[in-house]
Amino acid sequence: MDLFALHGRVAVVTGGNGGIGLGMAKGLARAGASIVVAARDPKKNKAAVRELEALSAKVLAVETDVRQTESCQTLFRKAAQAFGTVDILINNAGMNVRLQPEEYDIDSWNTVLETNLTSAMLCSKYAHQVMVRQGAGKIINIGSMMSIFGAPFASAYAASKGGIVQFTKACASAWAKDNIQVNAVLPGWIDTDLTRRGRKEVSGLHERVLARTPAGRWGDPDDHAGVAIFLSGKGSDFITGAAITVDGGFSIQA
Ligand code: NDP
Numbered sequence: 001m002d003l004f005a006l007h008g009r010v011a012v013v014t015g016g017n018g019g020i021g022l023g024m025a026k027g028l029a030r031a032g033a034s035i036v037v038a039a040r041d042p043k044k045n046k047a048a049v050r051e052l053e054a055l056s057a058k059v060l061a062v063e064t065d066v067r068q069t070e071s072c073q074t075l076f077r078k079a080a081q082a083f084g085t086v087d088i089l090i091n092n093a094g095m096n097v098r099l100q101p102e103e104y105d106i107d108s109w110n111t112v113l114e115t116n117l118t119s120a121m122l123c124s125k126y127a128h129q130v131m132v133r134q135g136a137g138k139i140i141n142i143g144s145m146m147s148i149f150g151a152p153f154a155s156a157y158a159a160s161k162g163g164i165v166q167f168t169k170a171c172a173s174a175w176a177k178d179n180i181q182v183n184a185v186l187p188g189w190i191d192t193d194l195t196r197r198g199r200k201e202v203s204g205l206h207e208r209v210l211a212r213t214p215a216g217r218w219g220d221p222d223d224h225a226g227v228a229i230f231l232s233g234k235g236s237d238f239i240t241g242a243a244i245t246v247d248g249g250f251s252i253q254a
Helices: 019-030 042-053 069-083 106-134 155-178 193-201 205-212 221-232
Strands: 010-014 034-039 059-063 088-091 137-142 180-187 243-246
Touching (some): 010 106, 019 034, 019 042, 019 088, 019 221, 034 042, 042 059, 059 069, 069 106, 106 137, 106 155, 106 180, 137 155, 155 180, 180 221, 193 205
Parallel strands (some): 010 034, 010 088, 034 059, 088 137, 180 243
């Protein structure tokens, strides 16, 4: 039995049109999975489809806003129409509004919480309906170093990412009986659009990350391909509720 083969599997990746989501989607595609890219920007969706098709994967892009309940519902309907099922869900869509805690208003707070945390509840709920029928499933939720640490500019983001880890544990314990494994991945500092903006907004961030990361570099989206394949395949069937760091050692550095 190949513990890492995903032939015939169907994966929905929210935020799969760039950054870490695309890095994970490429890993799954290389392992044989069909991919559903779920994000808002049609141009980026199209480019991601081309990149994934070049790896010989079957790919569908569904324009999705994970903050909207109906949009998430439509995503799973279209995925099932195109591929018959959904075996893997990666709740990866995310964003940040960098403010001091006292500067948030309810809209900026809700934007972060809805995009990063509530979306995972919605998509997991619709994925569960499919997975429970087929008797198996894999859900991967994307946390962050802010699932563990705090930062002055990240109270909403840290709340959402701490919440993701606890949400992961709750779903893992609820759905183990359905043979659905739910795990979290906590990336370190990865070079994407999100952190490029962060590096502009937070002075000294780039240097601090390099100094603290034992691997001595920023992470790359492709660094997440391996963990995505592992948590999607048979090799992780007895792993559930875990939070796995992919951080070049950032979180173990004293
Ligand atoms: P990017 O900004 O590169 O990607 C974010 C993705 O989320 C895009 O594909 C974007 O697509 C999508 N997205 C954002 N809002 C929505 C929405 N409302 N509906 C649907 N899709 C949405 O960031 P990263 O790749 O860096 O981030 C991916 C995940 O990894 C996030 O959850 C982030 O918090 C997390 N993370 C990132 C780290 C890093 O260092 N980069 C570290 C730790 C965690 P579109 O705009 O087209 O909708």
